[in-house]
Amino acid sequence: MSDSDKSVVSRLRKLIGEGFYPPGERIGEVAVAEQLGVSRTPVRLAFRTLEQEGLLQRAGKRGFMVREFTEADVLCAVEVRGVLEGLAARRLAEQGLSPALAEELTVWIQKGRELLAKGYLEERDVDVWSELNRRFHETIVGSAGSPVIGDAIARNNHLPFAAADSIVIDSEALDREYRKLQLAQTQHELVLQALSHGEGARAEMLMREHAFIGLRYGELLGLGPGLGQPRADD
């Protein structure tokens, strides 16, 4: 994929995510091409990719429309990630956690501990957490014995809000987010514990529950509605 091709897909993803192209509305190739300053060719290619990612869908006989996502869809996407990461964790527990892998996971756990040790959250901590969280999840999914699970998760993550690193939602209320990250950290540690002991079912369930942290734990901690803002990165 050339740089600009990748860029077209990425920019379109962003624009769609931001609601620039309204959900349910038809999206034309020429309009997008002019908007992005490229010819129709890379747009046509990008549309195929975005169709497979689930952000676009066929509009009748001709062309595409922006897919609309309900709150139920978002919840479902989070659950899908939960069961898939749960599957990865269970397989990992069943095949036995190698010392090297335990080491690797402990690194990210330790980084999490250090991050939270000072008792509060700073602005720049958000990125650090996002990174270590991503690596922790990636390590588990990537070690499940086949790239198939990771692929399924990657495709699912294209849906808005579904990705694991969309946890931190409000950098204005870092004190309240702190408690959420504490919970996430504890869950990470419990997962590692279960993995180390070969407790497949427990690891699976912990991982499943962990998926909900960006969604349902807000209510619990008084952080407002369950759905946050879209993550800034892409």
Added chain:
Amino acid sequence: MSDSDKSVVSRLRKLIGEGFYPPGERIGEVAVAEQLGVSRTPVRLAFRTLEQEGLLQRAGKRGFMVREFTEADVLCAVEVRGVLEGLAARRLAEQGLSPALAEELTVWIQKGRELLAKGYLEERDVDVWSELNRRFHETIVGSAGSPVIGDAIARNNHLPFAAADSIVIDSEALDREYRKLQLAQTQHELVLQALSHGEGARAEMLMREHAFIGLRYGELLGLGPGLGQPRADD
């Protein structure tokens, strides 16, 4: 997607599945275009679709290569389908099975009963089973409250052997396949039972186990190796 565009994706899928383009080998646009008798444009579009489906992957900086699947990948893809269909079943059980839906599922169960009632299997029964099996699964997945799960399963099903309707593998040994379908039928009935009673966890686990029927039950029934032949349909 135009007819011929769809046809290019479909034909390429078939050719890749049949091993015409060897796994791990680079696949060029011009070569495929000439092979299929079209210009490069539809091939380029198809490559993007197949990349997202996971059948092709980027080969370094330039072009694509046919992805190779190990036995572990196939097993994993089956497990992925299992957890996803399990998720759908659990959600369905938790939200309560509507009378209309129970009716719908009963139709396919009943058709399965009728198919197996005569005590043996005929050649033409294979298609009938394939159809009712597909409808049974589709109905459950499609009623899970969000198309997200179905999409994830659909994407997963593009991988060879992963689809639910790749159960019937040997139309030469119909007498042995009969026992397998009997088991599948029983599992269908148990799933419906669990769904009707709102037994979410049980429905989920039954559905998960059911996913293995095309893979692991062969050994059990003395049907030879766990992996069958690719399904003929597309």
Added chain:
DNA sequence: AAGCTCTACTTTGGATCCAAACATAATATC
């Protein structure tokens, strides 16, 4: 006036052309 049909316009799909990037091979220089 309503419905049907024909036409004109819009939009997408396929083919081709051109440019750019990567790879390979050959030649020149150290």
Added chain:
DNA sequence: GATATTATGTTTGGATCCAAAGTAGAGCTT
């Protein structure tokens, strides 16, 4: 003789052209 640089060839990506299919609108007919 080996290495580096250049030149050529191969392949992909982007733009444009043309054709086909769909849609909408207007005009004609009943």
